[in-house]
Amino acid sequence: PSPFRVNPKCKVADRCGGCSIQHVNYEKQLEIKQSSVIACLERIGGLDLSSVEVAPIVGMENPYYYRNKVQLPIGKNKEGKIIMGFYAKGTHSIINMEKCYIQKDINNDIFKIVREFLKRNKISIYDERNHEGLVRHIITRVGFATGEIMVCLVINGKKLARQEELIEALIKIPGMTNISLNYNLENTNVIMGGQTKTIWGQDYIIDYIGDIKYQISPISFYQVNPIQTKVIYEKALEYADLTGKETVWDLYCGIGTISLFMAGKAKQVYGVEI
Numbered sequence: 001p002s003p004f005r006v007n008p009k010c011k012v013a014d015r016c017g018g019c020s021i022q023h024v025n026y027e028k029q030l031e032i033k034q035s036s037v038i039a040c041l042e043r044i045g046g047l048d049l050s051s052v053e054v055a056p057i058v059g060m061e062n063p064y065y066y067r068n069k070v071q072l073p074i075g076k077n078k079e080g081k082i083i084m085g086f087y088a089k090g091t092h093s094i095i096n097m098e099k100c101y102i103q104k105d106i107n108n109d110i111f112k113i114v115r116e117f118l119k120r121n122k123i124s125i126y127d128e129r130n131h132e133g134l135v136r137h138i139i140t141r142v143g144f145a146t147g148e149i150m151v152c153l154v155i156n157g158k159k160l161a162r163q164e165e166l167i168e169a170l171i172k173i174p175g176m177t178n179i180s181l182n183y184n185l186e187n188t189n190v191i192m193g194g195q196t197k198t199i200w201g202q203d204y205i206i207d208y209i210g211d212i213k214y215q216i217s218p219i220s221f222y223q224v225n226p227i228q229t230k231v232i233y234e235k236a237l238e239y240a241d242l243t244g245k246e247t248v249w250d251l252y253c254g255i256g257t258i259s260l261f262m263a264g265k266a267k268q269v270y271g272v273e274i
Contacts, residue, residue: 004028009064009101016095018086019102030057058231067103068207069141069224071191072111074118076125082118084111084138092128092189104142109173110151114138117166126156131187134160139182139192141216143207144226148177150205152218154184154192160199167200177205180218192219209233212260221254233261242266 008014008022021029034057041047041054060066072084075094085097099108118125118135126133137154151170153160160166160181170176179200184193196218204215207222209230216222223229236258242248242265250259253271263269 010099012085012095012097015088016086016097017089017091018097018100020089022101026059026063029063030059033057058228058235060228064101065103065105066225066227068144068226069139069222070100070103070107071137071139072097073137074125074135075127082115082125084115103140104144106142106149106173106175107140110140110149110170111138113169113173114151114153114166117162117169121162121165123161128189131156136184137191139218141205141218141222142175143205143216145208146206147175148205148207149173149175150178150180150216150218151176152178152180152182152196154182156185158183163199171200177201178203178218182218209257209261212257214255214257214260216255223257229257233258237261237265240265 004025005023006025008019010016010019010022013019013022021032024032034054037057038049038054042049073087073094074082074084077083077096083094083096085095087093088095117123123135124133126136134155134157135153136156139152139154141150142148163181167179170179178198180196180198180203182192182196184190186193204217204220207214207216207226209223209226210233214222240248240262242262244265244267246266248259248262248266248269250256250262250269250271253259253273256271259269259271
């Protein structure tokens with residue numbers, strides 16, 4: 001083994017496609033990421049880096065439990081038991097997961113509640129091979145600054161049997177704010193369909209990046225690592241060196257996280273999205 005090898009926290013890290021270098025110590029992971037940036041600039045960008053410094057990657061204080069959004073496919077194993085987890089790399093084989101070390105820990109409790117609800121009520125599970133079955137994915141979001149939680153089930157239909165029972169179990173979790181269903185009736189690998197219905201609570205959760213407050217719906221794009229998002233936005237603001245006279249264009253802006261972060265320092269900001 002390399003001197004940089006460590007034992008992964010996760011017992012399925014070697015098979016799960018959610019992580020790829022958990023067996024490498026974190027300092028070496030940051031070096032690998034820096035090398036990747038250099039390789040892309042040279043090989044794809046065709047840049048000569050002999051006179052350009054690629055700064056070291058800015059790492060996290062604690063590189064675990066940092067994701068605020070999870071999208072898990074739900075399926076069945078060969079014995080017909082319900083499994084939930086990420087796909088094995090390069091496949092659509094679900095690696096069953098009891099606990100994930102990179103997502104907000106409360107999600108592990110949510111997945112347990114949903115798994116038991118589906119099993120207890122014999123709710124059909126979607127099979128992508130024949131486009132049959134009801135429940136396809138579970139999506140969760142957690143507001144790190146507010147503690148607000150969103151749970152969305154993606155279903156191959158327009159109705160979830162005994163949904164009041166699921167709601168009753170989920171709202172016992174402190175911070176539960178939105179429970180919704182997303183309808184995806186298409187025979188596709190795209191996770192979410194075009195229609196989402198709130199079945200309990202409000203239509204969004206709220207979170208902050210710095211002092212800026214955002215409303216986030218089940219289909220909103222929002223950075224999944226809020227701790228490092230603040231770090232990278234502050235670095236971008238530092239490099240932009242705005243004086244308050246500039247017009248800034250934020251291309252592919254999503255819900256405008258960078259746009260709003262820049263707006264306090266610029267004359268005007270335009271966010272462009274589809």
